[in-house]
Amino acid sequence: MTEASHYIRKDGQIVQCLLCPHNCTIRNGKEGICKVRKNENGMLMSENYGKLTAIHLDPIEKKPLYHFIPGSYVLSVGSVGCNMQCVFCQNSEISQSSVDQYLGLKTYRAEELLQLAMQTSGNIGLAYTYNEPTVFYEFMLETAMLAREQKLKNVVVSNGYISEKPLQALLEYADAFNIDLKAFDQTFYAKYAHASLEPVKKCLLQIRKAGKHLEITNLLIPGLNDNESVFREMISWINGELGTDTIFHLSRYFPRYKLTVESTPVSLLENMYAIAARQLTYVYVGNIRENRWQDTYCPGCHACVVVRDGYQVNRNGLTADGNCSHCGSRIVAMG
Ligand code: SF4
Structure with a gap:
């Protein structure tokens, strides 16, 4: 458990979490909608940290x-x-x-x-x-x-x-x-x-x-x-x-x-x-x-550049930097 980021303290040990659009207002001892951010004596804690x-x-x-x-x-x-x-x-x-x-x-x-x-x-x-x-x-x-x-x-x-x-x-x-x-x-x-x-x-x-x-x-x-x-x-x-x-x-x-x-x-x-x-x-x-x-097809020349069979992936149709090896069109990010 660690102190959460993105929250504000209000009066009477109440906190408001600003991490997500719910903006939960949380009383002491209670958790937000996500069930894992808890108000501990006016401090918002991330209970699932790590x-x-x-x-x-x-x-x-x-x-x-x-x-x-x-x-x-x-x-x-x-x-x-x-x-x-x-x-x-x-x-x-x-x-x-x-x-x-x-x-x-x-x-x-x-x-x-x-x-x-x-x-x-x-x-x-x-x-x-x-x-x-x-x-x-x-x-x-x-x-x-x-x-x-x-x-x-x-x-x-x-x-x-x-x-x-x-x-x-x-x-x-x-x-x-x-x-x-x-x-x-x-x-x-x-x-x-x-x-x-x-x-x-x-x-x-x-x-x-x-x-x-x-x-x-x-x-x-x-x-x-x-x-x-x-x-x-x-x-x-x-x-x-x-x-x-x-x-x-x-x-x-x-x-x-x-x-x-x-x-x-x-x-x-x-x-x-x-x-x-x-x-x-x-x-x-x-x-x-x-x-x-x-499978992935090149939008430039319509060649099949990545073949997938379940999680078996053959990307022989791509260059090492992620372009179509036939026409050079940009297809994927390689990092
Ligand atoms: S749902 Fe969780 S993350 Fe979202 S505002 Fe409420 S306490 Fe914060």
Whole structure:
């Protein structure tokens, strides 16, 4: 446990956390919505600081990041807690737990995690993932600073629900982001995630403005966020505000946590893929067995430059610096 950053003290030992757009006002002895930031006698504490649920060397494609050092591996870590409460959460065992509720947390210092990352062969850096990394912000930032000093990469997989100031500090050290854009509909965010859409859009714009590598994931849930005109509006916004070359991952939903709606039909994914691909250069479909939406094609000469079979990646169609080896078009970031 360590003192949290980004909060203010109010009268009567009350604090207000400013880390995410919830801006929770927290009384002494209570926690914020994320369950992991607690007011201890007028001081806001990060309860999950350095407390990890998992450490795995994952393929970068699993984040998913398809245009950031494809075929590489990244040491991925997560803790407990989340600042959203999605009824369809795909990993609620960790995201909806507090430090006391989750058994088996392992405590690390940032220096220890860095050592592990440096000693892990074939590893490009650290990915802050599994649960929402915003809610272990202090540990993430401290580790990211150390990783940067050692020229390791920092990857952030997030719901994008973070306030401007803390994000700006994180942008100094983060190299690549995958942001979950859950829907383009405020009612959806309020009803199914207990959050708001606008701050997520702001976060995406801020990352883009900072020039960091950005990919977006959208979990497609039948009947909840599959309205075609809203989906088209989301794709148009991404195209217009973030750029045609913004990498977009459609992800298949499976029933989890409180939602029992049936899995996304492949025909629905096909339909939405076609809508997205009309405007965006790079669209992928994930969480399915089929490989047909996994490969990367050069927008310049249409050559297939990266072939993916599950997490097996063949990037022979790329030059060492990430360009198409046929026509030289820029395709991926290599670091
Ligand atoms: S990070 Fe947690 S405590 Fe802070 S505002 Fe967000 S939900 Fe509330």
